Amino acid sequence: MRHQPIASRFAAARITAALLAAAGLYTAYTQQPPAEPLTVAKVADDLHVIVGSGGNVGVLTTDEGVILIDDKFERNVDEILAKVKAISDKPIRYVLNTHLHGDHTGGNAKLAQLTGATLFGHENARAYMVEKKMPGLQNITFQNRAAIHLGGKTIEAHYFGRSHTNGDVVYYFPAHKAAHFGDMFAVGGPFIDVSSGGNGRDFPQTIGKALALDIQTVIPGHGGPILKKADLAIFKSELENAEAQIAKLVREGKAKDQAKSLINTSSFTMCCKTGLWDRSIPVLWDEFSK
16 A cells, blocks of 8 residues: 655645635635634744634734734634733734735724724725725725834735735735735635725736745635745645636636636645635636636
8 A cells, every 4th residue: 555655644634724724714704704712823932823713813922012913803802812911911012904804804993992002004905994884994004015113023014916805915024934914815715805906817926926025934814824935836826727727718708607617626725725716716707808
């Protein structure tokens, strides 16, 4: 009997776990999944990820305070605060949003009220939140690149273009060669939210720009919660593959409602596996039909 190498079995198990996590967490960006206990994963002594019941929350601790990246739903705030307190006794000073969706910004208003934290995000994300009458608007926004400095540590904020929405931010931790990608990289996705400026044809190019960062560790918006740069590169490659298949089907004059059954993603490990990807297929079809 031929045995799979240990390294290959480990990689397969990690990918399977990521996809299962995504299936549970990434139910729908406008809906709250069933409540579940939050857990904490460690990237480094001063960098952690809070997982469960919404988007992955990054936690950077410093001697002068804590910086959060995203904050799930309002119902999760008390438990998020408890998890942060177990990591650091310093106050939360900033909450940085990767994009506008409620499973990443739902705790904004309550956290700001309870902690006095400054809310930060991309100007487009804030504009869409205003348009959609969402609570917890950011106090500070940026256009292309910014940096947050606290306690001798730095987080860089990068906007690379349209992808999941037109306000997605990659937060880069240079000291750790790590980055939080929000739902630009949601394992099993992506979901293309055209109502918030998302664009499928731009998506791979946007990821490509982000891959130019000097990163080793990747925190996705859902799934994971701690993956590698190679995983993101696979996600990009698989998305490009799926999009090429859609473009070919459009050129061949196939029917739009046949697309899901005709696209072959059986060999994929990172991309195109969730129900939200199914919702993105018609979006891509329309984009490639123009």
